[in-house]
Amino acid sequence: MELIMPGIGLVFWMTLVFSLLLILLKKFAWKPIMDSLKEREQDISSSLAMAKQTKAEMKQLQADNEKLLVVARQERDAILSDAKATKDQIINEAKDKAQSEADRIVEAARVNIENEKRTALTEIKTQVAELSIDIAEKVLKAELSNKAEQNKLVEKQLANLNFN
Amino acid sequence: MIINKFWGGFSSVLTTVLIAVFLFGASVAFATDDSHSTEHQAEHSQKKKFNAGEMIFNHVLDAHSWHIMDVGDHAISVPLPIIIYDTDGSGLHFFMSSRFEHGHAAYDGYKLLKGKIVRESYIEHNSELAEAEEHQEDAKEAAIYDFSITKNVTALFVSAFLIFFLFVNIAKTYKKRKGEAPKGIQNFLEPIILFVRDDIAKDSIGPKYEKYMPYLLTIFFFILINNLMGLVPILPGGANLTGNISVTLVLALFTFVITTASANKNYWIHIFNMPGVPWWLKFPLPLMPLVEIMGVFTKPFVLMVRLFANITAGHIVILGFMSMIFIFGEISPVAGYGVSIVSAGFALFLSLLEILVAFIQAYVFTLLSALYFGMAMEEEH
Secondary structure, eight states, X not given: OGXXXXXXXXXXXXXXHHHHHHHHHIXXXXXXXXXXXXXXXXXXXXXXXXXXXXXXXXXXXXXXXXXXXXXXXXXXHHHHHHHHHHHHHHHHHHHHHHHHHHHHHHHHHHHHHHHHHHHHHHHHHHXXXXXXXXXXXXXXXXXXXXXXXXHHHHHHHHHHOOOO | OHHHHHHHHHHHHHHHHHHHHHHHHHHHHHHHHHHHHTHHHHHHHHHSOOOHHHHHHHHHSOOSEEEEEEETTEEEEEEOEEEEEETTTTEEEEEXXXXXXXXXXXXXXXXXXXXXXXETTSOOOOHHHHHHHHHHHHHHSOOEEEOOOOHHHHHHHHHHHHHHHHHHHHHHHHHHTTTSOOOTHHHHHXXXXXXXXXXXXXXXXXXXXXXXXXXXXXXXHHHHHHHHHHHOOSTTSOOOSTTSHHHHHHHHHHHHHHHHHTXXXXXXXXXHSOTTSOGGGTSSSOHHHHHHHHHHHHHXXXXXXXXXXXXXXXXXXXXXXXXXXXXXXXXXXXXXXXXXXXXXXXXXXXXXXXXXXXXXXXXXXXXXXXXXXXHHTOOXX
């Protein structure tokens, strides 16, 4: 019968010790433990959320980078082709300029040559005229040096003249 | 004044005795457990036959001294303080249980009779007469209230200290390792704490569970640790604390008081005027209210009985298997040896089963307490 009869002594001690244990544990053990657990859980969930957000941000950043890269590449291509065009243009321009310069020089040379030629011809003509006059003078001098000759010539000339 | 003096003396005596006996018990207990069954028991049985029922009940029930073992005919036990309040006017009495010399001597006008403290004048009859006498005696004589620090009270102190220091230590670890992964014993107990919180409290009580966490965690670990300590055969284990009806009664009363204190209007309406039930079940004969009021008290009662019966039954069955060794040993030593192998095997198996039961009972008690709290706070739906 004693087995199922509660004893006053044990009930008293149990109530006392259990109440004390409950109060002390609540204050010194369960409160800090539960607080820590809760804090840690919040920490973990916020960390996870942050990781997710960071991941999304990274993805966004990567996409941005890619876009930037594409734009940069396009820009580079544009610059390159621009440069090429400019180069071609400069070369062409230079070529044209050189050509025209050459043409001009050649033309100038020709004009010069023509002038020189003309001058030379004129000089030759003058020289020939002077020479001719000189020769004629000499011839005339020789012819007119004896009187008989001169008369003969005049007669001859007069014979040629036909007075009509 | 007396109490102060007593406590001072008691605590120093207790600590020295505990340390001495623990060391002694640890070294000798193993050797004597076996020798118990053979030579000593054989000598012993010449004077007194082995009584399995008596042995089992001595282990299962509370005692005024902590019996460790018998060497030959001499019992080795730790004396515990006796505190009695006598209503005859002499008031409180304090002395050590060793004064009784295991029931052989009387002290201060009291003596120990079958584990109970009675007045010296109380005449010991043969068993049947004594039982009948007991009731008459109680009726005509002033009652003696026994507040002794018995075996179970000692075990209660030890386990309460153990639980307190264990969890305060863990709480310190939590504070020290803030935001870090659990470590050591904290790592081992954290899943259990989380289990109590998430699977017991949150599921059964609902959003207001936090208020009840300290109580639920305390009863869970109190029952679990005492169940497990009860399975350890050497000091300070081996006391059948959670298998004692007084202890389970107090635990159930706590649950009952907390349930009643946290009950809302809806809970009382359900008891006195259950909605959705035909009126003739409530008037003129209040059948439903009667059933509901009975339910209010049967819930904690069942809690009390379940824990007590499960743990006591476990102890009795294990001890029963151990007793078989000595029962067969009395017939012939060879049979004793033969049976000891089987019995030890079964006892081992049952001990493992009891470890499982220790967890299950702690879980069930906590879960049902949480469910009752949840029911008491349930809102109308």
